[in-house]
Amino acid sequence: MLEIFLFALAMMYSPGPVNMLSLFAGITNSNWRVLRFCAGVGVAMTMLFVTTGYLGSSIMTPTLQGVAALGGSAYIAYLAIKIFMASFNKHQTIQEGQRNFSFISGFVMQLTNPKAMIAVLPIVTIQFPNAHIEGVSILMMSIILGAMxxxxxxxxxxxxxxxxxxxxxxxxxxxxxxxxAALLLLVSGQFVYEATQLLG
Structure with a gap:
């Protein structure tokens, strides 16, 4: 079971669009309500673990992952443009970026992030069975991993x-x-590339 947590830590705590946005939020926003964004990420991951754990990896077809990647790309590009435009505001305040970091924002971004499924699929299809995690244990582990x-x-x-x-x-x-904004646009482009690979 230790390997499940080590793999999850390596995948979830490495730099990515969600983590980089959170770093940006910390730098530009002192309001702790930004943690709603983080909660949205956790709930999205819990949902992915539970759904894939119980229904199997067959529901996450390459086509569905490709469509999700395109949706995530569009959303990240939208955020990048908003952040870039805000950088020209002469009267910008530290609180200004707060509205971009809601619970829904974190939830949608993580749900459409193809990297999330890269973390979820190996855990539920290989590591869960190897650790004999089934039934109610899938729900419990999904909640723990979602919190992580x-x-x-x-x-x-x-x-x-x-x-x-x-x-x-x-x-x-x-x-x-x-x-x-530039980094997010690069990530958005990467999502589009991954979507074209998945949609073939």
Whole structure:
């Protein structure tokens, strides 16, 4: 069972669009309500683990994963454009980005993230059976792993929150926003590429 948690930690806590957005939120937003975004990520992952664990990997066909990747790409590109446009606001405040980090935002982003299924499928199809996790145990493990998934962006948010005082200068803040927008557009492009591979 230890290998399940080690694999999940490696997959969930590595840099990705959700974790990078949370780091950005910590830098630009001191309001702890951003944690709703992290909760949305955790709930989405719990749902993916439960659904795939009980119904099997057959429901997540390459076509469905490709469609989800395209949806995720569009949503990430939308966020990137909003962040980029906000970087030109001369009267920007630290609280300004808060509306981009709602529970629904985290939930949708994680649900449409093809990397989420890369983490989920090996665990439920290989590691769960090897550890004899079945029945109610699937639900319990899904909740634990979902909480771990929510903890990943939370840790990035806390790190960003601690670093924010180094970037309160408006010029630096604008640069951070533009850099984040560029990174998100790259991720969006990667999602499109993955979708074309899945949709064949």
């Amino acid at each position: 998934a929510g903890g990943a962006p939370t840790s990035y948010f806390i790190a960003g929150n601690k670093l924010k005082y180094a970037v309160l200068n408006p010029k630096i803040l604008s640069t951070v926003k533009r850099s984040m």
